[in-house]
Amino acid sequence: MADTVLSTDRSGHPAAASLLSTKLFIPQAGQLHDILPRPRLVERLQAGLSRRLTLVSAPAGFGKTTLVTEWIPHSPRCVSWYSLDEADNDLPRFLTYLIAALQMLKADFGQEALAALQAPQPPAIEPLLTALLNEITQTLPEFALVLDDYHLLHLQAIHAAVAFLLNNLPPTMHLILTSRADPPLPLARLRVRGQMTELRAADLRFTLDEATTFFQQIKALPLPAAQIKELERRTEGWSAGLQLAALSLQGLDAAGMAQFIRDFTGSHHYVFDYLAEEVLQQQPEEVQHFLLHTSILSRMCAPLCDAVLGKAEGGGMKDEKEILSGSSSFSPHPSSFILEYLEHANLFLIPLDERRRWYRYHHLFADFLRQRLTRDIGQARVNELYRRARLWHEQHDSVEEAINYALAGRDWAGAVKLTEQVATSLWSSSRYLLNWLESLPPEEIEQSPDLCIWYTTWLMLGGEFNRVEKLLDTAERLVRASSQLSTLAGVYVNRATAGFLRDDARATFENARQAMTYFDDENRFVHPRVTELLARGYFMQGELAEAERVWAETIGLAQAAGSQRTLLFVRAAQGELQRTRGKLRQAAQLDQQLLQLIGERPADVIKIKALSRLASLHYEWNQLDQAKEYAQQALDLAGQTRREVFARSVYLTLARIYGALGETGKAFEVIEQAKALAQRMGGNYPTVEVNASQVRLWLAHSASSPAEDAGQGLTAATSWAEAQRLDLDGELFYEDQLTHLALCRVLIARRRPDPALRLLERLLTSAETAGRMGEVVEMLVLKALAHQAHYQTNLALAALIQALSLAKPEGYIRTFVDEGPPMAHLLLSLSQRPSAINRAYLDTLLAAFPKDEGERMKDEESPKVLHPSSFSPQPLIEPLSKRELEILSLMAQGLTNIEIGQQIFISDQTVKVHTRNIYGKLGVNSRRQAVTKALALGLLAGD
Structure with a gap:
């Protein structure tokens, strides 16, 4: 069985040495004397070799595979073959088999690529394909690769890989696809460029001349031309229909043939059912029994058929000598004689290898047989046949097929036992596990803590958190009732993952x-x-230093364990970390690198979140077109992968983009979509995040609307604020920060700046201490607006200067512009102050406000120009040293003591000593106060 049973390596990928070799053999279309030569179609296939792609696309039964196999002996090129099935909807498996198909041309082809695919974490796909294409060009002769039954593939990543191959195909390679439907490939472009040959149902239909040759010469049926014409008309040249008709006409006299043709009518489905019954009924009883009872098998060999039929090795079958009087082979397996008979009789049996060991039935014929079997013997006895097939595959180490038969036969206990055995090895690369779990009744899964845990891993990715909670509770109850308490690690890991x-x-x-x-x-x-x-x-609670420390520990553990997936999660966190620190440019760079690293790997949620962050970053830089493009990419990916529930933050960024573009109606629509996703996800934070964004949009709409409409947004925001019932002077929790900032905005808009200022001072202290300088910028902006609302212009400008000093190096724009007219007035006032901050940066910010906003400022009375004498505090008694000024400048950039020390090559303890001296000379007690006073004194002139 080693050459025919698919096994997996420890990564869950097919092991190269144990692939199903039958998938790589060119199918035998039947006996040569039974095949109708079709030179007109063979010539078209031959001519197509000068192009990149030949597509043979038509419904079932039109002879697609038969035509290609007829052409192969005429091909001037070598031909490799890959028969596809549903199990190939896994990218590493698909590529492994594709390489194996090419190894039929050169045995040592693609060794490096195979090794990479069998690693615990698959490589990025595009570089791997590029290497394969280069190796094809350098080492393989001219050849054609046939991908048979391409319609069975539905994984987008595979289509993308095939499209990449097509776009970069070397001239020595030609691709042939047979399919029941047009594949999602760039066919239009290939067609326009003349790089594709197409054969469709209209081409494959038998002409009247071909039908005549088929019946009179191939099948030796003495049908008159009129009857052949009628059959050709009623079947519409469908080759399977004609083949079935020929089988049914065998043995009939002229009158019987005429009667059959007169009664022959209906759609393809009806025709097939009618003729299949006629064919089946004309077979000996033993053959009918064999056909029906082995129809449950997706592929079969004689020993497997014996096991399903209950035949012992060396046993005989009733009347087998009469049935197989012409048999020339011997086998200890009774079923081998029937299989040989079926092949000779052309009863829709398709050999899968050159040794004639493995076979399958024509799919349509198998469907009919299974329906007939269930009708004849009932589902209970059919399930017993599935059980026998399951046991045989289990005994021959083909666990995946055993599970499929267990599920088909509703052998839930057997399916659960086998799935538990292979769950860990299959998780990393295969969707088989999910398909199996979804095929099991819920009550069966709920009896196995392991399956509960595995199933929740998939359910989380679909956003089904209510089901996740229930299943993990069930798993915990089962584990605590047993002695296997270590399984609780899996329960808590998945609960933590759900929390994340x-x-x-x-x-x-x-x-x-x-x-x-x-x-x-x-x-x-x-x-x-x-x-x-x-x-x-730690990170989600705002504790950046602890988060970074534990992430560093994680990297060591993951590298030691070879856990590439965990390393990917750590990489994903770095962009978020730098964004929170206010390092926007570094965050964007890290997220771009992350997307390149992910490539085609199954990391949909991480990719959606990275695209969402890039959309947000480009929005902050006022690059609205790029921001919108990243947001759309994230939404497209979420839709394609059914991960829409994780696109909430994308919608919130999109709402801000629409707001910035003046499309307020669209902005509110998008907010509603985000709200629906938050409700679907459940939990507190998603709703808090959406509410905070909605409050911001209400207030922005209120500030920019005509007087008669302005009150609506402010009223809605006020109603929300009153419903929060938070103690603004109580203990601060990081999870409440979004709500607190939204409340501050409402208080400022309502001209109640005092409570907002008290809260902002506490929030600023917390954010500065933790190094969350990105949050500090927003808080300082709100502080400036609160002082402005209090008519404390000098204090407003001092806070604004500090915000600008942090924001300028990273190119912040929308944080200021989104605050509307009040911020525009503050910036304009500041721009009229000499040596306050970098003038080019101020001009960039002012230019980003809407044009109508600028016109409105011109029409209003110009704000009072502030003179340095009215703003500056008293001069210092003792001046700062050069080193102290250097450290003060780095403080203004938001660097920590450790980062400052690394920058100027001194210890963080020495930085602390200098910091105390700076505080004493300036008469302040905190970094923020020091920077604010230094700016006011002109000690930190803008650069």
Whole structure:
């Protein structure tokens, strides 16, 4: 069985040495004397070799595969073959088989690519394909590759890989696809460029001349021309229909043939059912029994058929000598004689290898037989046949096929047992596991804690968090009732993962900590993932230093364990970390690198989030077209992969883009879409994030609307604020920060700046201490607006100067512009102050305001020009040293003590000593106060 049973390596990918070789053999179309030569079509295939692609596309039964196999002996090129099936909807498996097909031309082809595909974490696909194309050009002769039954593939990543091959195909290679439907490939472009040959149903239909040759010469049926014409008309040249008609006409006299043709009518489906019954009924009883009872098998060999039929090795079958009087072969398996008979009788049996060991039925014929079987013997006895097939495959180490038969036969206990055995090995690369789990009744999954855990891993990616919670609760109850408490690590890991995906900081952190307590030697492989989740929990609670420390620990653990997936999660976190620190340019660079690293890997959620962050970053830089493009890419990916629930932040960025473009109606529509996704996801944070964005949009709409409409947005925002019932002077929690900032905006808009200022001071202290300088910029902007609302212009400009000093190096724009007219007035006032901040940056910000906003400012009374004497505090008694000024400048850029020390090559302890001296000389108690006063004194002139 080693050469025919598909096994997997420890990554879950097909092992190169154990591929199904039958998938790579060119099918035998039948006996040569039964095949109608079709030279007109063979010539078209021959002519197509000068182009990149030949597409043979037509419905079932039109002879697509038969035509290509007829052409192969005439081909001047070598031909390699790959028979596709549903199981090939896995990119690493598809590429492994494709390489194996090319190894039929050169045995050592693609060794490096195979090794990469069998690694625990597959490589990026485009570089791998590029290497394969180069190797094809350098090492293979001119050849054609046939991908048979391409319609069975539906994985977008495979279509993308084939499209890449087509776009870069070397002249020595030609691709032939047979398919029941047009594949999602760039066919239009190939067609326009003359790079594709097409053969469709209209081409494949038998002409009247071909039908005449088929009946009179190939099948030796003495039909008159009128009857052949009638059959050709009624079948519309459908080759399967004509073949079935010929089988049914065998043995009839002239009157019987005429009667048959007169009664012959109906659609293809009806015709097939009618003729199949006629064909079946004309077979000996033993053959009918064999056909019906083996129709449950997706592929068959004699020993497997014996097992399903209950025949012992060496046993005989009733009347087999009469049935097979012409047989020339011997086998200890009774079923081998029937298989030989079926092949000789052309009863829709298709050999899958050159040794005639493995076969399958024509798909349409098998469908009919299975329907007939269930009708004749009932589902219970059919299930018994599936059970026998399952046992045989299990005994021959073909676990995947065994599971499929267990599920088909509703052998739930057997399916659960086998799935538990292979779940870990298949998780990393195969969707078989999900298909199996979804085929099991829920009550069966709920009896297995392992399957509950595995199933929730998939359900989370679909955003089905309510089901996730219930299944994990069930798994925990089952585990605690047993002695296998180490399994609880999996329960808590998935709860932490669900918390991360739902943006629930506490759930992520607490469940990751719980998971750490249940490690043992059997589940140590999840240790890197748990530490990554713990770091994520710290980050989501605003503790950046702790998050970075634990992420560094995670990298070491993941590298030691070879956990590429965990390393990918750590890489994904770095862009978020730098964005929170206010390092926008570095964040964008990291996210771009992350997207290149992901490539075609199955990391949809990470990719959606990275695209979302890039949309947000480009929005901040006022690059609205690019921001919109990234947002659309994220939404397209979410839709294609059914990960829409994770696109909430994308919609929120899109709402801000529409708001900036003045399309307020669209902005509110998008907010509603985000709200629906937040409700579907559940949890607190998604709703908080959407509400905060909606408040911001209400207030922006209120500020830019005519007087009669302005009150509506402010009223809605006020109603929301009153419903929050938060104690603005109570203990601060990071999870409340979005709500607090939204409340500050409402208070400022309502001309109640005092409580907003008190809250902002506390929020600023917390953010500065943790190094969340990106948040500090927004808070300082709000502080400036709060002082402005209090008519404290000097204090407003001082806060604004500090915000600008942090924002300018990273190119912040929308954080200022989105605040509308009040911020425009502040910036204009500041621009009239000499040596306040970089003038070019101020001009960039002012130019970003809408034109009508600028006109409105000109029409209004110009704001009072502030003179340095009215703004500056008293001069210093003791001047700052050169080193202290240098450190003060780095403070203004938001650097930590450690980062400052690294920048100027001194220890962080020495930085602390200088900082204390700076505070004393300036008469302040914090970094922010020091920077604000230094700016006011002109010690930190804009650059």
